[in-house]
Amino acid sequence: MPSALNPVLVLTAFLSIILACLLGSTPLGLGQVFAGLFGQGSEGDTIVITQIRLPRALAAFFVGAALGISGAALQGLLRNPLAEPGVLGVSAFASLSATFVIYYGLATSNPWLVPLTAIAGALFATTIIALAAIKTRSVVTLILIGVGLSSFAGAAMSLLLNLAPNPFTLADLINWTLGSVANRSLDDLTLAVPFIGLGGLILYLNRRGLSALTLGEEAASGLGVNLKSLRIYIVLGAGLATGAAVSIAGAIGFVGIVAPHVIRPFVRHDPARALIPSALLAGIFLVLADIGVRIAPTQTELKLGVVAAIIGAPAFIFIAMKQYDRGGHV
């Protein structure tokens, strides 16, 4: 079963991205989509496909994949199914630092500035969480630290909104905090996707240590895991991937919890084997959710981040309650 899991998910990911190109305010046929993708269709169709729908679908997929693999890796490192970039305040710090750069108009000076500052913010928060995790074994404490980081970033963000010089800046900033992949260009993706790839690669290369951590830190050290370097690599990988994802889409929560939770039973609860399928599934989730956002008959378009939280937050509560049910280690 696990051997078929990845191919099935890859296929589903392709199908969901093609579906995202088909559906929208003007539905296109399959022929038009493929013609548009390969530059054979009418000019209008080609623009809709290559400039609007495909970049948007790819953005949703890569953002989801980054959050999914970061969530799965952080859960493995902290041995806690509730760990996730959103819950731990990593996304909030990434979007705070990116917002800061945008707010001061620095973003236009160098296109790499937004992804790099978002990554710096993410690394900062991930490092604090990882340091705290060395000191405490309590799941509750870690989540509370995450809540504290999120609240702090939220307050600083509100301050920026509060001080926004004009309504246009305000609207920009609000769009950013809600989380969306609307109006992303392929250029935006080229700036962020390499960091997502690098972060994902670092996490993937360190997956064996996450399996060993199942036995606890003491036993894992006995097995030959270098805990210090494992922590650094997971923090670095999750920080790179999450920061880059936030630089594309702003803060989108909970997908990093839900996808690994669904995947774990299919991979024998092995944190190493959960990484890739969690990334794929989280990517598919966001592509599908974004299709929903686009075709929902609402006056103003819903924000992807809002929809993800509306679905994801109850799922978080459900997983938390189940965790305590089975006498989860607090």
Place this chain on the structure above:
Amino acid sequence: MIMQARNISVLADDSQLIKDIELELKPGELTALIGPNGAGKTTLLRTLLGLIQPDTGQVTLNGMDVQKLSPIKRARQIAYLPQTRLLAWPNIVSDVVALGRFAFGTSPAKLNPSDKALIEDVMIACDIQHLSERRANSLSGGELARVHCARTFAAQAPFLIADEPVAALDPRHQIRIMKLIKNYVSPARGALVVLHDINLAAQYADRLIWMKNARIIADGSPQDTLTNERMADVFKVKACINKAHILIEDAL
């Protein structure tokens, strides 16, 4: 393969956790490390494993400083069974046992035929092969203890270090685990085991190392070192010793 501790001491804040420890471990022996709570037994184990850097002295494996060995190289020589046995996830038993091969580059997702055969063997030896596809969180305490033994044995390391492997087990399972460890010991393999049950130690160990207040105060065979006076001195109990049977009558 010889493990030596020369004059090792570990300090924490102002207190000595272990002091001036001299120790040599060789394959072929099952050694029990005994002493009251807080005597420094776990600290000594962790220092021997290289997980704690001693403040003075040195631990060597075949003359090599364990602090200078890479974690992987060290793990190939010493298998470690720590006190905490809780698993973070409801993993499958055979995957947990496969983690014992971690230092050899194995991961549960990708086992080569020889690893697979070895894991099968240790599961049979520990009588858990019928549980191999069960989730570890559905096992009883005795079954889980055997799973951890199997994963420790799977490393096939020259030394096995176990911290209270029989704690919280019923008498039958205590005996089963001690027999498994006894069987692991061979001319090429030795074990150092922390035990609180003096009867088990006297029955199964070839050698007893007695610790009190951060120091080793006696080291030798059960016949030579197990006396009423030593039980009173180390454990502060009044004991009645009859060959390898110890009846503890009262606390002093």
